[in-house]
Amino acid sequence: MAAIFKREFKNYFTSVIGYVFFTLFMIFYGVFFYVSIVGGEKSGVISSGMSNFFGFIYFVLVLLIPVLTMRLFSEERKQKTDQLLLTSPVGLGEIVIGKFLSAFAIYSIAVGTTAFFAVVIAAYGKLDFVQYIGMVIGILLIGAALIAIGEFISALTESQVVAAFATFGAIILTFVPVFLSSIVSSSLLKTLLGLISLHSRYTDFTSGIFDLGNILFYLSFTAVFLFLTVRVTERRRWS
Amino acid sequence: MITVTNLTKKYGKKVAVDNVSFTVNEGEIVGFLGPNGAGKTTTMNILTGYLSMTSGTASVDGFDILESPNEVKKLIGYLPEHPPLYADMTVDAYLKFVYNLKKCKLPDRNAHISEICDVVKISDVRGRIIGHLSKGYQQRVGLAQALIGNPPVLILDEPTVGLDPRQIIEIRDLIKDLGRQRTVILSSHILPEVQAICGRIIVINHGRLVADDSAENLTRNAGGKPSYSVTIDGTEGTVIAALRGIAGVVSVKRVNEPEKGTFEYIVEAEKDTDIRKAIFSACVALNAPLIDIHPLSSSLEDVFISLTGGSRRAPGGKAKRSVKKREEAGR
Numbered sequence: 001m002a003a004i005f006k007r008e009f010k011n012y013f014t015s016v017i018g019y020v021f022f023t024l025f026m027i028f029y030g031v032f033f034y035v036s037i038v039g040g041e042k043s044g045v046i047s048s049g050m051s052n053f054f055g056f057i058y059f060v061l062v063l064l065i066p067v068l069t070m071r072l073f074s075e076e077r078k079q080k081t082d083q084l085l086l087t088s089p090v091g092l093g094e095i096v097i098g099k100f101l102s103a104f105a106i107y108s109i110a111v112g113t114t115a116f117f118a119v120v121i122a123a124y125g126k127l128d129f130v131q132y133i134g135m136v137i138g139i140l141l142i143g144a145a146l147i148a149i150g151e152f153i154s155a156l157t158e159s160q161v162v163a164a165f166a167t168f169g170a171i172i173l174t175f176v177p178v179f180l181s182s183i184v185s186s187s188l189l190k191t192l193l194g195l196i197s198l199h200s201r202y203t204d205f206t207s208g209i210f211d212l213g214n215i216l217f218y219l220s221f222t223a224v225f226l227f228l229t230v231r232v233t234e235r236r237r238w239s
Numbered sequence: 240m241i242t243v244t245n246l247t248k249k250y251g252k253k254v255a256v257d258n259v260s261f262t263v264n265e266g267e268i269v270g271f272l273g274p275n276g277a278g279k280t281t282t283m284n285i286l287t288g289y290l291s292m293t294s295g296t297a298s299v300d301g302f303d304i305l306e307s308p309n310e311v312k313k314l315i316g317y318l319p320e321h322p323p324l325y326a327d328m329t330v331d332a333y334l335k336f337v338y339n340l341k342k343c344k345l346p347d348r349n350a351h352i353s354e355i356c357d358v359v360k361i362s363d364v365r366g367r368i369i370g371h372l373s374k375g376y377q378q379r380v381g382l383a384q385a386l387i388g389n390p391p392v393l394i395l396d397e398p399t400v401g402l403d404p405r406q407i408i409e410i411r412d413l414i415k416d417l418g419r420q421r422t423v424i425l426s427s428h429i430l431p432e433v434q435a436i437c438g439r440i441i442v443i444n445h446g447r448l449v450a451d452d453s454a455e456n457l458t459r460n461a462g463g464k465p466s467y468s469v470t471i472d473g474t475e476g477t478v479i480a481a482l483r484g485i486a487g488v489v490s491v492k493r494v495n496e497p498e499k500g501t502f503e504y505i506v507e508a509e510k511d512t513d514i515r516k517a518i519f520s521a522c523v524a525l526n527a528p529l530i531d532i533h534p535l536s537s538s539l540e541d542v543f544i545s546l547t548g549g550s551r552r553a554p555g556g557k558a559k560r561s562v563k564k565r566e567e568a569g570r
Binding site for chain 2 (some may be wrong): 002003004006007010011014015079080081082083084085086087088089090091237238239
């Protein structure tokens with residue numbers, strides 16, 4: 001597992017993917033940083049900029065996840081390097097988790113850069129530390145879930161491009177319950193949509209609420225898709 | 240060391256490997272021979288745990304591939320048909336990755352990798368990106384990958400594909416060398432290669448095992464009557480009569496006239512008789528100079544063609560199916 005994690009992690013930087021991811025992320029980061037701080041200053045409340053900023057960053061990160069996950073398995077199959085992995089004395093679970101962790105590590109680094117924002121806020125305004133930590137944990141958890149979806153989709157195809165677009169589509173789909181719940185009037189339906197939605201739970205974290213149920217929801221969501229990735233790869237051996 | 244029993248693999252309706260059984264003893268070098276699409280690669284992929292069989296069992300050193308896959312995989316070094324190389328890594332980084340991936344626990348990783356690089360002669364390209372290497376070098380990096388961790392069993396799927404003639408000879412010698420301490424299964428559709436390296440040959444055609452024997456036995460048994468090409472300077476009629484008169488000669492046929500007045504004959508003899516000396520004496524008696532005589536030994540090639548050519552009806556026989564389709568289309 002360590003070997004796979006290490007190789008995958010390095011691969012983000014020996015290939016162009018890591019740079020594309022961080023470049024796109026940094027561009028949006030800079031723009032939102034400016035808008036949040038300067039916009040916040042003009043309206044007189046700097047600290048209110050933080051949840052706006054995180055709202056943007058959250059959206060950007062989520063949409064950039066396909067870049068991280070698209071080649072995890074598809075490229076191995078295309079280059080036939082999966083033969084090396086699958087004929088090595090390594091469990092399929094280790095391979096899947098190793099790859100997942102490498103993408104998650106890159107994602108976490110991106111999330112980690114928000115510490116800079118927090119420091120700036122703390123220096124020039126008032127930082128709600130609990131809220132900040134809540135948002136970071138929330139973003140990390142939802143990222144894990146979506147990376148697991150992306151890895152699963154990557155295991156379904158030999159084409160990176162197909163994997164990227166399908167993952168992008170799947171991530172857009174995860175927002176559907178959010179949109180739906182804003183247009184339905186039945187409160188029962190609203191609650192139901194909130195329960196299945198990946199994103200509505202994030203708002204709890206932004207207000208600094210650490211609900212064990214929410215944490216478990218994201219973790220089990222991640223686990224299910226990692227398990228499905230193992231199964232779909234295993235199935236290919238038998239077909 | 241390797242035991243395969245009633246191995247069958249179906250891809251949907253197509254039977255790729257059909258009830259194949261064989262054993263490979265420790266220290267043997269066994270050649271897997273068969274035309275393209277015969278099921279060699281599928282069998283190897285099953286043995287290495289990349290694919291699963293539809294039915295049957297395969298075990299290496301007593302470990303069943305399904306029950307204890309990791310134990311089996313630890314024992315095997317595998318070079319697949321397409322070397323599984325990461326094109327964007329350097330040779331060195333790649334081999335280190337493979338070492339860690341295989342969870343090798345040798346005292347000195349770098350020394351081990353250096354040793355393997357020396358053996359397969361890639362030490363001079365260790366710092367280079369794999370994608371930039373020539374096919375020959377890539378193939379050797381693939382072989383190096385299989386050797387990492389000193390596995391007691393090597394499974395090599397067409398190891399000399401894409402190499403130039405000099406490299407082919409080098410790799411063959413290398414495999415022979417490696418085979419001194421290891422069990423090796425190697426596949427090929429190049430007959431001289433198998434003949435040169437392997438002590439034993441398993442011939443597979445349309446997923447079925449059609450022969451399993453030493454190269455000598457295969458040629459001897461399937462060869463039939465020995466025949467010779469004989470070129471003699473002399474009148475055709477008298478020479479034929481003289482040749483027919485030799486004890487043990489079954490048939491004489493004139494095939495060629497390479498020079499004026501000199502004829503080439505194909506002389507077929509009875510099994511296990513050597514008629515060369517008698518032919519010489521006959522020529523001396525006729526005062527007809529013997530220009531050339533050489534045995535038309537039935538090579539492994541003939542054996543191979545006779546073993547694999549005959550059964551067109553086998554499952555998944557593409558040729559036949561496409562003919563049928565064409566016929567249907569014609570109607």
